Amino acid sequence: MTATVEREQPETQPEAQAAVRPAPLLRGYRFELVKQVSQWRIRLLLAACWIGPAIFVAVVSAQTALPADTVFGRWMHATGWAGSLVVLGFSCQWVLPLLTALVAGDVFAAEDRLGTWRHLLVAVRSPRRIFVAKAGASLTVILVMAAGLCASGIIGGLAAVGNRPLAGLDGHMLAPGDAAGTVLLAWLCALAPTLAFAAVGLLGSVALGRSPMGLLMPVLLAFVLQLAQMLPLPVAVRMALPSQAFLAWRGLFTDPAQTGPLLIGLIVSLAWAATATAMAYRLFVRRDFTDLTYEGSGRRVLTAGVLPLAVIAVLTFALVNVATSAKGSGILRQKLQDSLAVSYAHLYRLQTSELHRPAVTEAQLRAGASCDKGGPRVADEGPGNDWRCVVTWHLPGVTSAGSAIYQLDVTADGRYVADGDGPKEVNGYFQVHTSSGDEPNPLWQFDGNVDLLA
Incomplete structure (x- = not known):
C-alpha cells in the first residue's frame, strides 16, 4: 500500500505546478507604483x-x-484664475508631453536596460498582468502630476x-x-x-x-x-491631430x-490613446523574453504604431470634411468681424464700469466691425498679422457713432x-484714468478666439 502511494506521488506534481496562478493584478500594480515613486527623477x-506652478504664478x-x-496672460493682475490658465497653456505645449515621455516612455525600457524581465516574469507569471500593472502605474503617476499642475496654479493665483x-x-x-x-x-x-x-x-x-528613441517619442x-499647428493647414487636417485638444479648451x-x-x-485623442495602447499590448504579449539581446525594432514602430495612427488621422480628416461646412483655414472675414464686435461690446461695458459712466447694454451699443486683410489685392481670409479692423458702436442719446x-x-x-x-x-493707451487712480484699459489689447468649425 505504501509503495503504491509513493509511486503515485510524483504523478501529482505536474498538476500542482499547473495549479499555480499568476500574481494578483492589484499586487502587481502596487509593486509597479512603488517602483515608479522610488525613482529620484519621478520624485523630483x-x-x-x-x-513650481504656484511659485511661478505668484511671482509673475x-x-x-x-x-x-x-x-489669459494679460489678466494675471486682475484675477487669480488667469494664472492657472497660463500654466495650462504652457503645460499643453511642452510640460505634459515631456512628463508622458519620462514616465510612460521609460516604464518598459527600464526593465530592458536592467535585464530584469526574467525575474519579473517568474514573480508575476503573466505578461498580460505585467503590461496592465505597468500601464496603470504610469498612468497614475501622470495623473497625479497633472493634478499637481492644476492645483498648484490655482492656489498660487488665488493667494497672489x-x-x-x-x-x-x-x-x-x-x-x-x-x-x-x-x-x-x-x-x-x-487629460485626453x-x-x-x-x-x-x-x-x-x-x-x-532599451533604445533612447522610445523615451523621446512623445516629445x-x-x-x-x-x-x-503653426502652419496654415486646412481645418479638417487640423482637427485630425491629437494636439488640437490641447488648444480647443x-x-x-x-x-x-x-x-x-x-x-x-x-x-481623436481618445482614439489615438486606445489604438496606441492596444498596439503596445499586442507587441508586448507576443514578445520572446528568452532573447537576452533584444534591442527593439524600428520596423515594429512603423507597422504597429505609425500606420494605425495615420489611418485614424485620415479617417478623421474625411469625416470632418464631410460632416462640417468649414473649408480652408476656417478663418473668414465674417467670423472675425462677428467675434471682434462681440468682444468689443463686452469689454466696452467693463471699461464703462471702470470709468463710472452710465451703464449700457450690448443691445444698446449695437457694436459692429469691418475688417480687411492686407489691402484690396489680398483675400480676406486666413491667418496673418495684417488684419486691420474698424469697430463702430452707438451710445444712447448720441446721434453719431463712435469708432x-x-x-x-x-x-x-x-x-x-x-x-x-x-x-x-478709447483704446490707444494701456491705462484709463479713473477717480481712484489709473487702471488697465481692457480695450487697449485683448485676446479673442475664432471657432474654426462655425
Whole structure:
C-alpha cells in the first residue's frame, strides 16, 4: 500500500505546478507604483509639479510685465484664475508631453536596460498582468502630476491676486464660481491628449526596448505637431491631430462655448490613446523574453504604431470634411468681424464700469466691425498679422457713432490679438484714468478666439 502511494506521488506534481496562478493584478500594480515613486527623477517631477506652478504664478502676478503673448496672460493682475490658465497653456505645449515621455516612455525600457524581465516574469507569471500593472502605474503617476499642475496654479493665483471675476475670450465676465468650474473643466479636457501622448510613450517603450528613441517619442511627436499647428493647414487636417485638444479648451471661455472643435479633439485623442495602447499590448504579449539581446525594432514602430495612427488621422480628416461646412483655414472675414464686435461690446461695458459712466447694454451699443486683410489685392481670409479692423458702436442719446481702429494678429489655430490703434481715450493707451487712480484699459489689447468649425 505504501509503495503504491509513493509511486503515485510524483504523478501529482505536474498538476500542482499547473495549479499555480499568476500574481494578483492589484499586487502587481502596487509593486509597479512603488517602483515608479522610488525613482529620484519621478520624485523630483512630482515635487516640481506640485510646487513650481504656484511659485511661478505668484511671482509673475507681482511683476509689472505680464506674459501678454500667452492666452489669459494679460489678466494675471486682475484675477487669480488667469494664472492657472497660463500654466495650462504652457503645460499643453511642452510640460505634459515631456512628463508622458519620462514616465510612460521609460516604464518598459527600464526593465530592458536592467535585464530584469526574467525575474519579473517568474514573480508575476503573466505578461498580460505585467503590461496592465505597468500601464496603470504610469498612468497614475501622470495623473497625479497633472493634478499637481492644476492645483498648484490655482492656489498660487488665488493667494497672489484673489478670487475675482475672469474675462473670457469674447470679453464676457465669468463670476468666480463660474470661472472655477470652467478652469477645472479645461484641465480635465487636457487629460485626453495627455493620454494619447502617454500611449505613444508606452508603444515606444515596448517596441524600441532599451533604445533612447522610445523615451523621446512623445516629445518628438509633440514637436512635430507643434510645427504642424503653426502652419496654415486646412481645418479638417487640423482637427485630425491629437494636439488640437490641447488648444480647443479655449472655446470653453466664450459664450456660447465653442464645443465643436473641443469634442472632435477629445474623440481623436481618445482614439489615438486606445489604438496606441492596444498596439503596445499586442507587441508586448507576443514578445520572446528568452532573447537576452533584444534591442527593439524600428520596423515594429512603423507597422504597429505609425500606420494605425495615420489611418485614424485620415479617417478623421474625411469625416470632418464631410460632416462640417468649414473649408480652408476656417478663418473668414465674417467670423472675425462677428467675434471682434462681440468682444468689443463686452469689454466696452467693463471699461464703462471702470470709468463710472452710465451703464449700457450690448443691445444698446449695437457694436459692429469691418475688417480687411492686407489691402484690396489680398483675400480676406486666413491667418496673418495684417488684419486691420474698424469697430463702430452707438451710445444712447448720441446721434453719431463712435469708432475705433484695431490691428489684428490672427494665428492659424484661431486665436487673435487685437491691438488698439486709437482714438487714445478709447483704446490707444494701456491705462484709463479713473477717480481712484489709473487702471488697465481692457480695450487697449485683448485676446479673442475664432471657432474654426462655425
